[in-house]
Amino acid sequence: MRRIGLYGSSFDPVTNVHLWTASTIAHRCKLDLVIFLPCSHRRRDKKMKTSDQHRKNLLEMAIEGNSKFIVDDYEMNQEVWKIDTFSTMKHFKKQYPEDELYFMMGADLLEDIGEEKWDNSQKLIEENRFIVMAREGIDMLHVISKYPILRNQDDGSTFHLVDKGLAMEISSTYIREEFSRGGEPRYLLPEKCYVYIKTNGLYGSKG
Template sequence: MARMGIYGSSFDPITNVHLWTASTIAHRCNLDKIIFLPSSQKRKDKEMKTDDKHRWNMIELAIQDNDKFIADDYELKQEGWKLTTYETLKHFKGFYKDDEIYFIMGADLLVDIGAGKWGQSDSLIKENKFIVMAREGINMLEAISKSAILRNNDDGQTFHLLDKGLSMEISSTYIREEFSMNGEPRYLLPDSCYRYIKEHALYTNSHD
């Protein structure tokens, strides 16, 4: 049985911190594979700045040298109505039937699920396992204890809380802004992705 982590994000663009985070989680949580799952433009809860094809291409470029990393375009191929984390995890548990699946997320998202802001929040927590990364200002244990959804579905195995060592912040938003202002964020993302962005003039007013 393999241990798999599902790492969903806009990846707009993928950064060195995304890669470092995935590598650190794989090491600390003893995961065999990390699946990079880019969010679709069709999602109603996210606003993408870049076409799916470009974000997908950059992910493939970024992870090509790490055999623990996999890119999966499941969400990119789905109809908009099916784009919920509950449905996504149901798909991966069916595909990797003999493996242990964890959804990787930040503590801010844990709070949102606990407040019932995600589709099928109760079933999502009840039927899945999560690796939760600390976020500044959020007490994860307190967040779980104050939410009926979270605490009533926590069997002691539901949440793997990573409280330290994952606080580096280089946001995709910052990188996009640097490119848009003709800045130089070269060393904040993989060289292959930097070259790709330059080649396609992404994050400028004239990108294709």
């Protein structure tokens, strides 16, 4: 039985922090595989700055050569009314029935689930396991104890809390802004991705 982490995000674009986070979690939590799940441009709660295909291409370049990392475009191919994390986890549990799956997320998203802002929040927590990554200013244990939907499912194995130990919070937003304003974010993302973005004029960059 393998241990698999599902890492969902917009990856708009993927950054070195995304990669470092995935690598750190894989090492600390003894994961055999991390599946990067770029979300669809159809998501109602997000507004993408470039196409699904470009974001997928960038991710595939970024993880090239790492046998523990793969990209899956499952959510990109779903209709908007079918996209929610509970459904995504259900799909991958069918795809990997013999393995142990974890949804990887930041502590800020754990708060959102606690407040039931996500579709099927109750069933999501009841039927899945999570790796929760620390965010500055958020006490993960306090968040779990604060919300009944979280604390009543906390049997000791539902939430694996991870403090990465280093506050690396360079965001995709920051990188996009640097590109669009003539900045130089070159070493905040993989070199191949940097070249691809410049070549294709993404995020307002100039080739």
